Amino acid sequence: MQELFQQLANGIAWGSIYALIALGYTMVYGILRLINFAHGDVYMVGAFAAYYLAIATGAGGAAASLPMALLVLLGSMLVCALVGMLIEFLAYRPVRRSSRLTALITAIGVSLFLENVGLRVFGADPKFFPQLIPPKRITLAGGIMVTNHQITVVVVSILLMVALTLFIQRTKTGKAMRAVAFHRDAASLMGIPVNRIITITFAIGSALAAAAGVLVGLTNPKIEPLMGIMPGIKAFVAAVLGGIGSIPGAVIGGLVMGVSEYLVVGYVSSTYRDAIAFVILILVLLIRPAGLLGRNVAEKV
């Protein structure tokens, strides 16, 4: 029983990271109907931005403190927001009116571009992420061991998700985002600046991916330029699992993926870790084709 709870705790921490990445996928998909394949690589850029920021400011060594860690997190989110806006402007905007496949191939191109520029600029050998917060082991009730890093991951993720939900539900920009997602042309006719809303969506999604990158650096300190591929694919699967376009769906999907991965590692075999996500996905899609929380859209004839 204790082991079960232990794996659940690990899975929730890891699932929060998937959830953060999945939010970016689901937001962009909701608005552009585009699978932004480069999103996993933006997460990689976020981890590296934090790495260099931490070294430049000394937040990883002598000057390590909570405010400095927060500064690194915000800095990395800012860098990635800019990267995301740039990607949208240079690569996706010119193909927005083309077929969806064209846009998808463009996204794959951007993903390959980021990976290979990463290999060239950061180098292929893994780098060790500096310790922004000194590690500490905490024993919870029932003998479950967690690290303070895992708690940080969960807390920061929850805060960001709450902030995002408030932003989308309560602000005027959030309302505009929902309108664009609902019907882009109608939103445009109502005077909503669609281009600006799409840019903002990319900025927010990329910033969330950056946060995931920093949090991952905290718990799994080995970072390398290809680290975004697998989590990127799995976070996308999480978004589909929860119902793509739905924000709570992305969070639930991410958690389900993280927990199921750790249960497989704990009870079956770690070699099956990469397959379980897809098995769950296919089963869910066969029963509920629109995902767990997705709405079934009637087909227009």
Add this chain to the structure above:
Amino acid sequence: MSPRKSSFARGLLWVAAALALSLGVDRLAVQWINPYFYRILVLCGLNVMLALSLNLVNGITGQFSIGHAGFMAVGAYASAAFTVYAVPQLFGVGPDASGLVIVGPLLLALLVGGLTSAAAGFLVGLPSMRLRGDYLAIVTLGFGEIIRVVILNIDAVGGARGFAGIPRRTDLAWVIAGALTTWVVLRNVLRSYHGRAFLAIREDEIAAEALGVPTTRYKVTAFVIAAFFAGVAGALFAHYTYLHTNSFTFMKSIEVIVMVVLGGMGSLLGSVLGATVLTALPEALRFASSERLIIYSLLLIVLMIARPQGILGKTEGKRGK
């Protein structure tokens, strides 16, 4: 001579010509070019088979599969297991055999690979009854990844060590013959009644359904045919070089999609061209080894912005506007 008989005779003539061409090119290639170029030619041929077969699903039927490497893996491992475990018992042809005695066993191994993969294609095609567009794409992606992980865990085929001890039986002649077969079969399918049905599904699935085209059956058929040829390509690959699941990752599927899109969706000649260019281009850019993938990805983005229908594509897919 009746017309039917003469067309059969003509068919035989074409087969003979194709065989002569495959063998001739192979002999010439062995004579005139170095092993490095020979290898590139073989890989070109295999990629042509993969791109052509994927084109049937993605370009001609208008579905979106991003797990083609999975079918290749199924074919590769099924045929390799057949050659290693069954062929010595059935035919008494050991791994060191060469010459004409290997023709039969290899042909059979290719069939085993193709048919196993086609069965997998049937399984993957079935969800297309309920799922469309991006969701179907994700199921194919999931299939590709699951297959890879499952194979990685089967010890009889080497698991994470890679499958060793497969006799090297594929040469350029086999690959050319395979690519020609793929091309001829797809061309004939495309020109037939069934080909019109595939195209109708791409152009407008609802209209096709309304006109009495059994869309689900055709979509599954497209998956089965594509998987068969991808499986044969995988089988040829397995008998050519070191076999490891790392050759069949998601990146391989993406590579094949890019070949199809670059050549032009729905254009068979385009797929041949796309596969050849994209196999040769990374080799040609080898002088700039660390920059070549950057250049490659930039080319891809620029191509999509400037000419989204690909080099030889005529019409752009209308789906999902």
